[in-house]
Amino acid sequence: WYQRRVREEPEEKKTNHNAVERKYRYSINDKIMELKAMLIPKDTKIQKSGVLRKAIEHINKLQSTVDKLKYDNVQLKKKQDILEENIYGGCFTQNCWGVDPNRNWDADWGKSGVSSNPCSLVYPGAAPFDQLNTAAVRD
Numbered sequence: 001w002y003q004r005r006v007r008e009e010p011e012e013k014k015t016n017h018n019a020v021e022r023k024y025r026y027s028i029n030d031k032i033m034e035l036k037a038m039l040i041p042k043d044t045k046i047q048k049s050g051v052l053r054k055a056i057e058h059i060n061k062l063q064s065t066v067d068k069l070k071y072d073n074v075q076l077k078k079k080q081d082i083l084e085e086n087i088y089g090g091c092f093t094q095n096c097w098g099v100d101p102n103r104n105w106d107a108d109w110g111k112s113g114v115s116s117n118p119c120s121l122v123y124p125g126a127a128p129f130d131q132l133n134t135a136a137v138r139d
Contacts, residue, residue, distance in 0.1 A: 099125040104134040 029048070036051045039058055046054075096119035103114055106128035114124045129135040 097121055097123075099123055099131050101131065101134050104129060104131050105138075 103124035
């Protein structure tokens with residue numbers, strides 16, 4: 001009782017569509033073959049879905065390794081910070097020079113032109129001659 005109308009599309013449109021689909025299919029197949037060459041021993045027979053599954057497994061392993069390395073890096077950075085704090089007394093940065101030997105003498109120690117910041121270029125130290133090098137010159 002109902003007759004369906006069939007709409008005919010021009011043959012050229014189907015041909016163009018098929019060419020585009022073929023291009024994408026070849027591109028995808030080429031990429032799958034590249035993955036197979038990277039991940040699977042030569043002459044091993046495996047379907048495309050198996051190659052993709054192996055690639056996903058490999059990516060997951062790499063992500064796990066990256067996460068572990070990030071964690072290890074954070075832990076090592078914390079240990080480095082603790083060591084630097086213990087060795088350099090909290091004064092170890094790119095712009096931190098420590099005690100200025102010219103200002104570590106007892107004559108007018110800490111009166112002018114100095115800073116109480118241990119990372120300042122003009123830090124005189126905690127006390128006159130508290131550095132081994134200035135004490136050695138004095139003695």
